[in-house]
Amino acid sequence: MAISWAARFDWGFWGDSTRRLEPTHPTIARASDPGAARRPPEPCAQQSPSGPFKFAPLQAAVIGEIRRRAYSIRTEQTYLQWIRRFVTASGNHDPRTLGAAEVKAFLENLAVHGNVAPSTQNQALSALVFLYREVLSTPLELGTIVRPKRPRALPVVLNRHEVRTLLDQLSGTRKLLASLMYGTGMRVMEVLRLRVKDVDFGYHQIVVRNAKGAKDRVVPLPEATVEPIKAHLRRVHVLFDKDRERGLGEVYLPDALERKYPNASREWIWQFVFPSGRISFDPRDGVARRHHLHESGVQRAVKLAAAKARIAKKVSCHSLRHSFATHVLEDGYDIRTVQELLGHADVSTTMIYTHVLNHGGRAVRSPLDA
Numbered sequence: 467m468a469i470s471w472a473a474r475f476d477w478g479f480w481g482d483s484t485r486r487l488e489p490t491h492p493t494i495a496r497a498s499d500p501g502a503a504r505r506p507p508e509p510c511a512q513q514s515p516s517g518p519f520k521f522a523p524l525q526a527a528v529i530g531e532i533r534r535r536a537y538s539i540r541t542e543q544t545y546l547q548w549i550r551r552f553v554t555a556s557g558n559h560d561p562r563t564l565g566a567a568e569v570k571a572f573l574e575n576l577a578v579h580g581n582v583a584p585s586t587q588n589q590a591l592s593a594l595v596f597l598y599r600e601v602l603s604t605p606l607e608l609g610t611i612v613r614p615k616r617p618r619a620l621p622v623v624l625n626r627h628e629v630r631t632l633l634d635q636l637s638g639t640r641k642l643l644a645s646l647m648y649g650t651g652m653r654v655m656e657v658l659r660l661r662v663k664d665v666d667f668g669y670h671q672i673v674v675r676n677a678k679g680a681k682d683r684v685v686p687l688p689e690a691t692v693e694p695i696k697a698h699l700r701r702v703h704v705l706f707d708k709d710r711e712r713g714l715g716e717v718y719l720p721d722a723l724e725r726k727y728p729n730a731s732r733e734w735i736w737q738f739v740f741p742s743g744r745i746s747f748d749p750r751d752g753v754a755r756r757h758h759l760h761e762s763g764v765q766r767a768v769k770l771a772a773a774k775a776r777i778a779k780k781v782s783c784h785s786l787r788h789s790f791a792t793h794v795l796e797d798g799y800d801i802r803t804v805q806e807l808l809g810h811a812d813v814s815t816t817m818i819y820t821h822v823l824n825h826g827g828r829a830v831r832s833p834l835d836a
Contacts, residue, residue: 485763487742493757494757495539529546531600538678545592545597548589548590548593549597552590569594569598621819622780622781623789625789626793632768632781633645635774636768642698643658644764644771648786648787649691650685651808652685654761654783660672661735661736662736662738665687665739667687679809699739702741709756714755714756717755718757737756738758764783768783768785791807801817
């Protein structure tokens with residue numbers, strides 16, 4: 467006998483909620499050691515006969531400089547990874563005793579033997595330049611070393627029929643997430659980190675907070691998602707009320723807002739629009755909190771939906787953002803408007819989406835068709 471509630475239950479949301487945010491996740495990683503950001507960085511220890519070089523003081527110094535400049539957590543994690551690899555590859559010596567020759571050898575080894583992409587080589591070079599110039603105050607004289615030229619790859623863009631077909635393969639919360647990514651141009655983490663207060667039904671807009679480059683921006687709220695979001699928030703509010711009855715209902719707040727607004731973490735407006743279906747204990751302080759959904763579930767769902775729709779393209783969540791930009795340009799909006807909606811710092815980044823438009827000198831008719 468068929469169970470009626472099973473057909474209505476959002477199994478995708480339940481499955482996505484089985485994974486909680488790990489301590490190194492970008493949402494909470496920066497506060498995983500609350501005292502790290504407040505401790506003054508120790509001087510780099512020199513290698514001595516009595517013991518090997520200690521990486522911890524150097525790591526503290528790098529973290530201090532990165533956070534003082536308000537770089538993103540992903541930049542912090544990437545720079546530390548490359549600096550650690552450089553130190554290890556150089557025989558675990560103190561970087562103060564090394565110089566341009568060792569850096570060149572490390573980068574050449576990456577390119578020749580590691581066969582890494584140009585973007586990876588540039589990433590490693592940027593991390594080491596930051597280490598020597600900003601942390602150790604000894605700028606490198608790299609001479610003939612130049613940054614590898616990155617190939618200009620075109621974005622994967624779905625046509626409107628492909629977008630509709632892909633969305634038809636999704637349901638429930640995952641369909642709403644994909645619809646927002648395509649309908650607003652938001653990145654997957656920007657959608658997952660939305661708070662209730664960021665969705666403005668009166669002005670039909672969504673405020674994207676602390677996006678890439680530590681910038682806020684406003685994107686349109688698609689009319690087609692208004693009722694689904696309202697229905698979704700009603701379900702989330704029921705979940706929130708149950709958490710409060712159990713003495714829970716607390717949510718993570720960034721940038722020391724919890725100290726500035728002590729009660730904000732338990733207020734409805736600060737709750738995540740897409741909360742996880744499970745309570746997890748925060749690795750920083752052991753407090754039971756409900757974080758947002760993990761992005762891996764959304765990414766997997768979009769990829770599977772593209773396979774079911776038989777879309778012969780390498781589709782990801784970011785493809786929906788690319789498709790948004792391209793389709794908005796096709797609808798006649800100017801490039802500057804699209805730049806603002808996407809949050810690009812430079813309009814040249816946005817110009818890449820003009821490659822599929824049938825305007826200007828590129829609208830060439832093949833002689834075969836004549």
